[in-house]
Amino acid sequence: MPNPFNEPIIEEFRANKGRVGGYFEGARLILLTTTGARTGTPHTTPVGYLPDGDGRVLVIASAGGADRHPHWYTNLLAHPHVTIDSGAFTYEARAVVLQGEERDRAFARAVEADPGWAEYQQKTERVIPVVALHEIAQDGPPNINAGSMGEAIKVVHDAFRRELALIRQEMSAGTSTLGAQLRVNCLTFCQGLHNHHTGEDLGMFPVLADRYPDAAPALARLRHEHERIAELVEELRRTVTAENADPATARAEVERLTAELEAHLTYEEEQLIPLLAAA
Incomplete structure (x- = not known):
């Protein structure tokens, strides 16, 4: 039953490719589709998540501190194969419940980023589970929630814009130290951006170069910008992984990356979306 x-x-999330208002505005949110433990039917639930790198995200079965696990958690215990809609992408994943020290470290990171998780744990005697959702690799390109290649570029770019805005917000609200989860957020963003640009350099750009020779100057500029952004990403990576990382330095690196990345994304949309629409 809905x-x-x-x-x-769910409707707002899908209509706006991951953007929602109200209670979840500004939160990292996915749509998690599980298979009913008793019914065998699919159930979709909006849940908050934590970036975790290495092709996985973490979700926490808090149920607002209730004494019973949420239904989506009992479903994935019975059927660990799940579907994730991130707004930009839809993909299959394998759910693994974290145990022992691994669970405790992940939960501590969550609490450090948002003390509300600790408040939920205080409300209940059950140990709130933390679940890792591992993306299942598939052949071919990723499943982007878009009806055309031009729309796909905008959808993916907007996802990067939203995540970077969240990281900037977290940097501004931070303390005198750089939190563990914030480090993970930065590193996950850096890896995602690297993968996206590598895919464009090796896949999309050569196809467009063959089909539209007049686009060569724009494609050359975009490749050059990829190299420049890769340098900024590497500098941010070094900053956040340094021992006793300085939050002020990290904020400055994020601002530098934001300025150049936004200009790059805008230029790329102006140049490539018309070409892809014509194709």
Whole structure:
């Protein structure tokens, strides 16, 4: 049976490719589709997540501190194969419940980023589970939630814009130290951006160069910008992984990356979307 609270959020999430307002505005959110433990039917639930790198994200079965696990958690215990909609991408994943020290470290990171998780744990005697969702590799290009290649570029770019805005917000609200989860957020963003640009350099750009020779100057500029952004990404990576990393230095690197990346994304959309629409 559809949940009257979740259904409007799901509809808004899908319509806006991951952007929602209200209670979840500004939160990292995915749509998690599980298979009912008793019914065998699919159930979709909006849940908050934590970036974790290495092709996985973490979700926490808090249920607002209730004494019973949420239904989505009991479903994935019975059927660990799940589907994730991130707004930009839809993909299959394998759910693994973290145990022992690994669970405790992940939960501590979550609490450091948002003390609300600790408040939920205080409300209940159950140990709130932390679940890793491992993306299942597939052949071919990723499944982007878009109806055309031009729209796909905009959807992916907007996802990067939203994540970078969240990281900037977290940097501004930080303390005198750089939190562990914030480090992971930065490193996950850096890896995702690297993968995206590598895919364009090796896949999309050569195809467009063959089809549209007049686009050679724009493609050359975009490749050069990829190299420049890779340098900024590497500098941010070094900054956040340094021992006793300085938050002020990290904020400065994020601002530098934001300025150049936004200009790059805008130029790329101006140049490539018309070409892809014509194709």
